[in-house]
Amino acid sequence: MAVKRGGLIIFEGLDRIGKTTQSKLLYDHLTLECGLLCERLSFPDRSTQIGSLIDSYLQRKIDFNDHTIHLLFSANRWESIDLMRTKLLQGYTLIVDRYAYSGVAFTQAKGLDIKWCQSCDVGLLKPDLVLYFHRNKQSNCLSFTGDERYETKSFQEKVEFYFEQLRSSSSEQWKDVNVIDKHNVEMRDKESIQNEIRLYVKNCLDGIKSNHIDELWK
Numbered sequence: 001m002a003v004k005r006g007g008l009i010i011f012e013g014l015d016r017i018g019k020t021t022q023s024k025l026l027y028d029h030l031t032l033e034c035g036l037l038c039e040r041l042s043f044p045d046r047s048t049q050i051g052s053l054i055d056s057y058l059q060r061k062i063d064f065n066d067h068t069i070h071l072l073f074s075a076n077r078w079e080s081i082d083l084m085r086t087k088l089l090q091g092y093t094l095i096v097d098r099y100a101y102s103g104v105a106f107t108q109a110k111g112l113d114i115k116w117c118q119s120c121d122v123g124l125l126k127p128d129l130v131l132y133f134h135r136n137k138q139s140n141c142l143s144f145t146g147d148e149r150y151e152t153k154s155f156q157e158k159v160e161f162y163f164e165q166l167r168s169s170s171s172e173q174w175k176d177v178n179v180i181d182k183h184n185v186e187m188r189d190k191e192s193i194q195n196e197i198r199l200y201v202k203n204c205l206d207g208i209k210s211n212h213i214d215e216l217w218k
């Protein structure tokens with residue numbers, strides 16, 4: 001019997017909002033409990049030559065202008081596309097921490113034009129599901145600050161605005177994962193967030209009926 005392709009599942013959202021923790025939990029669930037073929041990736045992939053330039057930029061060791069670093073982030077996705085396509089067609093579900101949506105939202109937050117930002121990623125693999133981690137704006141229990149570039153509250157708030165614009169104009173399947181509890185006071189517990197995600201992912205994987213993979217933003 002022909003192999004059914006895996007799903008391309010993207011975790012998106014601001015820094016320090018729980019994407020990595022949840023993507024690891026999902027990976028364990030899909031591989032150990034469901035017996036599925038699955039791999040986790042993240043962008044930027046700092047292990048490649050382009051990724052190492054991005055890493056140095058994020059750590060403020062080198063500088064690029066805003067257009068150049070945007071193109072490097074995009075190239076870092078393009079250099080993975082063949083492997084990602086092969087894996088999907090072999091039946092692997094790919095769980096990916098950040099994708100072109102981070103690319104666009106972070107660069108738009110610096111003032112660049114959305115059309116230009118999107119153009120470099122047109123034709124990448126189109127996700128089957130985008131899990132958008134967000135918070136109620138009134139909540140104050142998340143810290144966005146860290147040592148790398150972009151990790152300030154004011155910049156993250158700008159990025160959040162552009163993520164929400166992308167979310168509302170996107171033709172991909174997005175699901176919102178609100179990480180704050182319903183009283184707006186604290187983070188929801190990990191298990192309840194994970195259960196919500198598993199439901200979205202199950203529906204997404206059940207809904208994949210053909211091995212064709214669409215192209216992003218085409």
Ligand code: 2DT
Nearest residue numbers: 043044073074098099102103106150
């Ligand atoms: P991590 O902390 O998740 O490693 O991300 N970024 C990411 C961009 O500006 N453009 C992109 O295309 C991508 C994928 C988000 C490091 C930072 O890089 C930002 C945070």
